[in-house]
Amino acid sequence: MQSRRHCWRPACSGRDGLPASPRGWLIHVAARRLTDEIRAEIARRRREAVVMLEMTPEAAPPPDAVVPADQDDTLNLLVMCCHPALTRPSAIALTLRAVGGLSTAEIARAFLVPEPTMAQRISRAKASIKASGIPLSRPSPVKLNDRLDAVLHVLYLIFNEGYTATGGATLQRTDLSAVHAEAARAEDTDWPQILALYGVLERIADNPMVTLNRVVAQSMVHGAAAGLKALAPLDVAGRLAGHHRLHAVRAHLLERAGDRAAAATQYRVAAGKTPSLPEQRYLLTRAAVVDTLRS
């Protein structure tokens, strides 16, 4: 978002004579400028990745090489970090470091472990990848397919961690939901597009959190009552039954639907179940706010 705003400025500088289609020209120049910036960013990341993953330099192109638009090294790096030999926590930590650019200290804080522990975890993960001998290049379609499940899982674990962690500002940087990031304000979020994306994701990655997030998107598009109806089957059986997030989502939807008594109860049930202290505090406060609104 910041990149895009920055690029409008040079495109708007004064010129002799007006182009035939000023709007089209502005968009074209800004887009070219943005592309250049993204390519430079990709090249910089690739250089950092070589250093970070302690790989042999011949795997990387020269610093000023123009990287073709279809070779997104961020994606390559992400796929590499979601190596099947790594445990999910290790894959997440490595992804936050290599792709998210967080410091080891920041990641340790997010996971509430001492910094040396996290440093060791990331070192071991790097060593595993290095030992696997995989070069930093675009993965074959077969390999990409194998890793897709792991990649999606890591992304969603990161997304959900970022949503509830105390270090909110830091972890927001790893919010990989591009559609959310495009909205200048929360109210501008393109919910129908997000709902469609979750629909696709649900077919690819069978994950209860994906389902829950899809229900949230559904409620934003079709209303709280529709969201509550979609929640009902999740409670009965399966991995989400009794989960604190299910109660939290239900509580929010009940509040939006105007059923404040039931909302307060569900907030408190969720507060009793969540392992996250900040989330528990938020849910208890929310229950109390809803109670205040009722009286």
Add this chain to the structure above:
Amino acid sequence: MKFMLMMHAPKAGWTDAGIGTWPPADIQAHIAFMMRFYDELKQSGELVDAQGLAGPEEARVVRADAGGAPVVTDGPFAEAKEFLAGFWIIDVESTAQAYAIAARASAAPGKGATPLNMPIEVRQVMSAPPQE
């Protein structure tokens, strides 16, 4: 000397009673107090650790079976009236100082911003003998 300070909470309707029934401003004041208390102990160098524990419904009891595998059952709080809500571990010069810190925790604000004056259990953490 290290001490563990333990905060217990009534089991009955944990989220319906106690902090679960306060107005939002009082909940926020209590949280702010706890965060400030934590920072003060950190600044003074007396804090070793401080944690809140998950609610009693989430507690489990684990016993090993004959083969050493874990057998997991519901927590021990079904008949208990109280459960351990959280703890601080502090490192202080004297028992008197441990009691003074416990008194500060006890006076955390509750409903209507009045101090709770809740009972805080204080027990010394056993340590190794000093190196010769």
